[in-house]
Amino acid sequence: MSEGGGRERESGLMWADGAGHGExxxxxxxxxxxxxxxxxxxxxxxxxxxxxxxxxxxxxxxxAVVLGRVVEVTVPLGHVGLRPY
Known part of the structure; x- marks a missing residue:
């Protein structure tokens, strides 16, 4: 970017920042x-x-329904693991 372009951009940004709000x-x-x-x-x-x-x-x-389902699954699995074979 040329030096003149940088000044032009900076000038444009300052103008945009200083602009008031419209309707x-x-x-x-x-x-x-x-x-x-x-x-x-x-x-x-x-x-x-x-x-x-x-x-x-x-x-x-x-x-309560979710807790009941969890108990329904874990109790039989626990009893299966406790039986000696």
């Missing part, structure tokens, strides 16, 4: 107008999750 985009204006006309309601800090999965069971029931 917001059309999407930002639309969203601001929609929010102004219909403000959102209050939201709790941590609300209860409404999604309970495809089966509709809560998480503790799912955990």
């Amino acid at each position: 917001p985009s059309a999407r930002a204006r639309t969203l601001a107008a929609r929010r102004r006309d219909n403000p959102p309601g209050p939201v709790p800090f941590r609300g209860e999750p409404e999604y309970r999965g495809p089966s509709g069971r809560s998480s503790w029931v799912s955990a």
Whole structure:
């Protein structure tokens, strides 16, 4: 890169950094107008999750099912290992 090109680039960067912000985009204006006309309601800090999965069971029931399956597999395997042959 030539010396003149470096100065031109530096000058362009300084001009871009010093430029003020223009008006917001059309999407930002639309969203601001929609929010102004219909403000959102209050939201709790941590609300209860409404999604309970495809089966509709809560998480503790799912955990109990998984624990039951683990016990169901490990108990017979433990008894097989304890029998002397």
